[in-house]
Amino acid sequence: MNKINCVLFDLYNTLFKFYPDREETQYQASKLIDLKIDKSQFKDAILKSDSWFAEQTAKKSMHLLSDKEKFLFYCEYEKNLFGHLGQNLSESEVKKIWTYVYSQKSSLKKYDDVIPCLKFLKENNFSVGIITNIDAKGEDLSKDLNLSNYIFKIITSYDAGESKPSPKIFKYALNVFDHDPSECVFIGDQIETDVIGARNSNITPILLDREGQHSYYEECQVINNLNELQFIL
Structure with a gap:
């Protein structure tokens, strides 16, 4: 070097990192659609979905997306995340989860x-x-x-x-x-x-x-x- x-x-x-932890936020969101997923499973799913996120934003920068496109992109992120948890969510379920996640107040720690x-x-x-x-x-x-x-x-x-x-x-x-x-x-x-x-x-x-x-x-x-x-x- x-x-x-x-x-x-x-x-x-x-x-x-985010505070509260993203695992907690996603876990609470999952309960909105009556999913019964152990909170401990979310960490690995989030890490895998973050890699997907990086791959996608490498192709097209987030700052080039409209607000609607960003919303749909994050919905796709949620679909990917819950896919790693063995869940195939519907469009309405994905939108409900992302709307909740987006509404939660968080800070950087x-x-x-x-x-x-x-x-x-x-x-x-x-x-x-x-x-x-x-x-x-x-x-x-x-x-x-x-x-x-x-x-x-x-x-x-x-x-x-x-x-x-x-x-x-x-x-x-x-x-x-x-x-x-x-x-x-x-x-x-x-x-x-x-x-x-x-x-x-x-x-x-x-x-x-x-x-x-x-x-x-x-x-x-x-x-x-x-x-x-x-x-x-």
């Missing part, structure tokens, strides 16, 4: 290893940023996340006009951070959008595998938590 000066992160499932990792990076003078497919202004997101003491800039698909894995969003970020790709690493949890996207932009990818899904993966460095970064950089 070349001398690294810039560390870039994905956001969801890398630095932050940092993983326990995030602040220690960011402190290490700051103390060692790394430039640190986030690249995310969120369809919102990075400046607004930065205020909400309250990480300005550690993060130089958050680049979103809204800012760049493209989503991961498009090289355009990575190129946009590199211009903002004023670093060559050879000086950067990108850490994310999805192979399709994060690993392949970074590699296609000549940035060294690191796959964060918090749930042990990708122990087989050999195309790049794999870590299980952010504490491992200090031994790599």
